[in-house]
Amino acid sequence: MSALGTKTSPPGPPTLPLIGNLHIFPRESTHLQFTEWARKYGGIFSLKIGTGTVIVITCPDIANELLEKRSATTADRPSLYAADLVTGGLHIALIRYGDTWRALRRAAHSILTPKATARHLPIQIAEATQLLYDMLCTPEYFNKHIKRYSSSVIMSVMHGKRSPRYETPETADFFRLEQEWTTFIAPGATPPWKDTAARIRKMQRGFFFRLLAATEERVQRGEQNGSYMEELLEKRDELRLDTDMTAYLGGTLIEGGSETTSSFLNSFILCMVAYPEALKKAQEEMDRVVGQDRVPNLSDLQNLPYVRAVILETHRFRPVAPLLFPHATTYKNYSIPAGSTIFVNYWGISQDPTLYDAPDVFCPTRYLLTQNGTKLGMKTSSMGPTLAFGFGRRSCPGIHLAENAINIHVMNLIWAFNFEPALDVDSCTESIHSMILTKPLPFNCRITPRTAEKAEIIRREFVDAAGTYRKFEFGLSQEDREFVLNSRDR
Numbered sequence: 396m397s398a399l400g401t402k403t404s405p406p407g408p409p410t411l412p413l414i415g416n417l418h419i420f421p422r423e424s425t426h427l428q429f430t431e432w433a434r435k436y437g438g439i440f441s442l443k444i445g446t447g448t449v450i451v452i453t454c455p456d457i458a459n460e461l462l463e464k465r466s467a468t469t470a471d472r473p474s475l476y477a478a479d480l481v482t483g484g485l486h487i488a489l490i491r492y493g494d495t496w497r498a499l500r501r502a503a504h505s506i507l508t509p510k511a512t513a514r515h516l517p518i519q520i521a522e523a524t525q526l527l528y529d530m531l532c533t534p535e536y537f538n539k540h541i542k543r544y545s546s547s548v549i550m551s552v553m554h555g556k557r558s559p560r561y562e563t564p565e566t567a568d569f570f571r572l573e574q575e576w577t578t579f580i581a582p583g584a585t586p587p588w589k590d591t592a593a594r595i596r597k598m599q600r601g602f603f604f605r606l607l608a609a610t611e612e613r614v615q616r617g618e619q620n621g622s623y624m625e626e627l628l629e630k631r632d633e634l635r636l637d638t639d640m641t642a643y644l645g646g647t648l649i650e651g652g653s654e655t656t657s658s659f660l661n662s663f664i665l666c667m668v669a670y671p672e673a674l675k676k677a678q679e680e681m682d683r684v685v686g687q688d689r690v691p692n693l694s695d696l697q698n699l700p701y702v703r704a705v706i707l708e709t710h711r712f713r714p715v716a717p718l719l720f721p722h723a724t725t726y727k728n729y730s731i732p733a734g735s736t737i738f739v740n741y742w743g744i745s746q747d748p749t750l751y752d753a754p755d756v757f758c759p760t761r762y763l764l765t766q767n768g769t770k771l772g773m774k775t776s777s778m779g780p781t782l783a784f785g786f787g788r789r790s791c792p793g794i795h796l797a798e799n800a801i802n803i804h805v806m807n808l809i810w811a812f813n814f815e816p817a818l819d820v821d822s823c824t825e826s827i828h829s830m831i832l833t834k835p836l837p838f839n840c841r842i843t844p845r846t847a848e849k850a851e852i853i854r855r856e857f858v859d860a861a862g863t864y865r866k867f868e869f870g871l872s873q874e875d876r877e878f879v880l881n882s883r884d885r
């Protein structure tokens with residue numbers, strides 16, 4: 396902590412004139428190099444990138460002090476020229492701290508409270524049921540099924556329109572856009588050429604505004620289904636959102652909710668394959684509490700301490716955002732220069748052997764022994780269970796929606812399936828990293844229903860959920876209609 400109170404810069408690797416540490420700044424698997432430096436230079440270290448400063452925090456107490464207690468001075472984001480070229484400064488997760496961010500964040504909060512989120516449980520549960528069904532029918536495509544689920548559920552919740560198939564046009568458009576957009580803003584990408592920016596901008600605005608227009612038309616036809624955008628459109632004046640802000644908020648929340656949930660579910664399956672003893676313990680607990688004859692529901696979770704521990708351990712073991720999202724500081728009279736970029740090295744904290752026993756092992760039991768899974772006797776008041784969702788004013792506003800989704804899936808999947816290694820499973824605990832979000836490298840595994848009775852229950856639940864799906868199915872393509880007819884509405 397002492398570095399925070401002094402006027403000297405935090406320590407860091409030796410610098411070269413003019414470029415500082417630019418030549419050694421890791422563009423890939425950044426969290427791994429940051430963690431190596433943290434072990435050498437301590438819980439707070441700094442890098443010089445040209446005239447700028449990057450601060451890396453790998454200590455929960457310092458992260459808490461700077462990003463939670465002094466949140467007003469660290470709620471900014473570093474300026475991202477490439478992102479602004481495309482979004483015009485309307486991306487809630489990337490924009491600078493200021494009036495536009497405040498208006499977007501207030502609007503996001505007003506629709507993402509725990510109470511508001513509970514209203515969307517029926518479609519979240521129905522979408523989770525389709526994931527079970529898809530994995531039952533074609534388990535080899537589980538990764539594709541997770542991607543379909545993750546984008547369909549958030550589009551249903553936000554815009555009231557679901558995608559029954561991975562190839563449904565909205566989902567396909569969304570993945571195409573995400574591919575272009577995330578490549579364009581990735582660190583170290585080719586310079587942000589204006590014509591590329593203009594092309595992606597056209598694509599992004601086209602997609603976000605099409606979704607908004609479809610919601611408006613649906614409302615005009617009197618076909619409301621309770622989506623968030625309906626609520627936002629109603630409160631738009633009160634929340635001071637113009638049309639661009641409304642469309643961008645709807646679109647960027649889809650982006651925030653899709654890849655994150657999908658990454659968590661892939662990591663969860665990976666852990667179940669790689670650590671069969673953890674899966675077995677979770678299944679035993681599930682069988683004791685829920686039994687064989689029904690799928691679990693959210694209220695079961697309070698009686699499933701080991702399953703809750705599996706969720707926390709998955710966040711720790713393979714964080715979705717190993718460096719959270721970068722913050723920027725505007726704090727003046729401080730040893731951290733104004734305008735510094737701040738990374739919280741959540742990965743380095745999660746893998747710290749002074750905090751955790753055997754941190755590189757997936758071991759949910761640690762969360763049954765101590766509240767935060769840390770070693771016995773450690774003082775860890777700065778390390779609550781929501782660390783994976785960030786700190787302070789920029790912490791994740793989608794946390795309640797995300798936690799419901801994760802809880803439903805983890806229970807469902809443990810109840811329904813066995814997960815076993817395929818031949819190439821050796822590589823399975825590696826991750827790829829794209830600076831902000833990680834997800835496992837593609838891997839194969841064998842997914843089989845635990846019993847024939849459970850397979851039958853899944854088929855029945857899928858057909859029974861037809862009424863819920865239909866409320867979110869508008870303007871389906873011929874192929875989507877055929878899928879619905881053949882799989883569900885026979």
Ligand code: HEM
Pocket residue numbers: 487488489500647648649651652653655656659715716719720721722783784785786787788789790791792793794796797
């Ligand atoms: C597994 C699920 C999720 C994880 C692990 C996660 C994690 C995070 C993290 C680490 C941040 C950055 C916090 C910081 O800067 O300190 C963040 C920000 C954000 N998340 Fe999530 N998230 C998840 C799901 C969602 C969902 C479902 C939504 C949308 C409904 C969402 C919307 C956002 C938005 C809009 C921001 C930017 C907030 C801002 O800059 O003001 N996230 N999330």
